Amino acid sequence: MDIGEIVKVGQLLAEIDPSVYQSKVDGDRAQLLNQKAQLADRQAQLVLAELQFKRQQNLMRENATTADALQVAEAAQQSALAQANSIKAQIQQTESTLRGDEANLGYTKIYAPIAGTVVSQTAKQGQTLNANQQAPIVMRIADLATMTVQAQVSEADVPKLRVGMDVYFTTLGGDNRRYHGKLRQIAPTPNVVNNVVLYDALFDVANPNQALMTQMTAQVFFVASSAKDAVLVPLAALHPVAAEGGARSPRGAGTDPRSQFTKGVALVSVVDDGKVADREVKVGVMNRVSAQILSGIEPGESVVIGTKAPAAAARAQTGSALVPATKGGGRP
Numbered sequence: 001m002d003i004g005e006i007v008k009v010g011q012l013l014a015e016i017d018p019s020v021y022q023s024k025v026d027g028d029r030a031q032l033l034n035q036k037a038q039l040a041d042r043q044a045q046l047v048l049a050e051l052q053f054k055r056q057q058n059l060m061r062e063n064a065t066t067a068d069a070l071q072v073a074e075a076a077q078q079s080a081l082a083q084a085n086s087i088k089a090q091i092q093q094t095e096s097t098l099r100g101d102e103a104n105l106g107y108t109k110i111y112a113p114i115a116g117t118v119v120s121q122t123a124k125q126g127q128t129l130n131a132n133q134q135a136p137i138v139m140r141i142a143d144l145a146t147m148t149v150q151a152q153v154s155e156a157d158v159p160k161l162r163v164g165m166d167v168y169f170t171t172l173g174g175d176n177r178r179y180h181g182k183l184r185q186i187a188p189t190p191n192v193v194n195n196v197v198l199y200d201a202l203f204d205v206a207n208p209n210q211a212l213m214t215q216m217t218a219q220v221f222f223v224a225s226s227a228k229d230a231v232l233v234p235l236a237a238l239h240p241v242a243a244e245g246g247a248r249s250p251r252g253a254g255t256d257p258r259s260q261f262t263k264g265v266a267l268v269s270v271v272d273d274g275k276v277a278d279r280e281v282k283v284g285v286m287n288r289v290s291a292q293i294l295s296g297i298e299p300g301e302s303v304v305i306g307t308k309a310p311a312a313a314a315r316a317q318t319g320s321a322l323v324p325a326t327k328g329g330g331r332p
Contacts, residue, residue: 003121007112007141014110014123014138021105028098035094039087046080053077116143119214142214147207149181151220152191152198161186166223167203171216179212181205183222227285230292237303238266238291241280261286268297269304276304 007013056073059065120140149169153161161183168180187200201222205212240260260266261283270279281296297303 003118005118007116007118009112009115011112012109013112016108016110018105018108021101021108024101025098025105028094028101032091032094032098035087035091039084039091042080042084042087046077046084049073049077049080110138112141114141114143116141144207144210144213146204147212147214148202148204149218149220151201151203151218152193153186153201153222155190155197155199158186158199158201160224161201161222166226167201167220168223169205169218169220171212171218174211179205179218225285227292230284231294231297231299232290233268233293233297233303234305235286235289235291236305237268238281238283239268239278241265241267261291264294266291268293270297271302271304 053070053073053076056065056070060067060070118139119142121138122140123136123138151167151169163183163186165183166180167183168178170176170178181203183201183203185202187202190197190199192198201220238261264283266281266283267278268281269276279296282294284292284294286292
């Protein structure tokens with residue numbers, strides 16, 4: 001088998017020299033035949049001993065023999081029975097050894113456990129394999145029709161994930177093509193890399209054309225929420241609702257502006273007939289650039305970005321909003 005070759009289930013992949021195991025099987029079979037012959041001989045002797053014992057019993061009833069002769073015949077019958085049972089036990093032991101040696105002989109032929117592609121070949125023809133410590137690896141077969149992506153997620157972002165959520169990723173040199181799937185598992189045991197705690201998030205994607213290959217690097221996006229045909233405005237156009245006293249709540253320096261609108265309400269400066277007026281809107285899905293407006297603004301209205309009104313106005317539009325909960329590097 002060569003690397004890259006496609007194999008079927010049950011296909012013969014390799015064969016280990018069976019000479020040693022074949023000799024053990026042949027020896028077990030010969031020993032088994034010998035023991036069966038011994039058993040036949042012991043059973044014949046047992047039949048003779050039983051006949052002699054019965055004859056002595058009949059003679060004893062006629063007072064034609066002695067008690068000593070009867071006891072000797074009885075002991076001979078019991079001895080023949082014990083010898084026959086001993087041979088039967090030896091036969092069972094030999095049969096058990098034969099089954100084990102036949103199993104080892106069968107292991108000399110390696111068959112494909114799954115259908116897939118040969119991705120690596122560790123052992124070469126003529127190489128000696130040592131299986132005393134651990135099972136040697138002859139070759140690896142992978143089912144490339146479905147790839148499992150292993151994304152490493154930081155401990156700060158793991159609480160945002162949930163099994164079944166939508167996820168997609170792109171690969172290097174993949175022309176920004178997106179591969180979609182659903183989160184299948186979050187490994188409970190983390191990996192610590194350079195004092196950074198990372199958890200493995202696993203999901204599967206179809207790979208019918210085998211465009212994806214093992215050990216590829218992927219950039220993974222977990223979809224926390226999404227909206228289609230949404231009214232969008234730039235995130236910079238949103239302002240926190242005025243606190244008590246009439247003053248707007250200031251945005252903290254260096255903080256994520258989306259954290260100011262967790263209650264779903266914000267103010268937007270709208271341009272109407274050349275005048276700027278604050279309008280309260282209901283905010284839906286947000287990403288790092290845009291925000292979905294559920295109510296308060298209609299498509300086509302102009303909003304003010306920053307503090308300088310009409311000169312910095314941007315027009316609300318209809319589109320789609322998609323929020324990545326986190327990003328992580330992974331290997332499909």
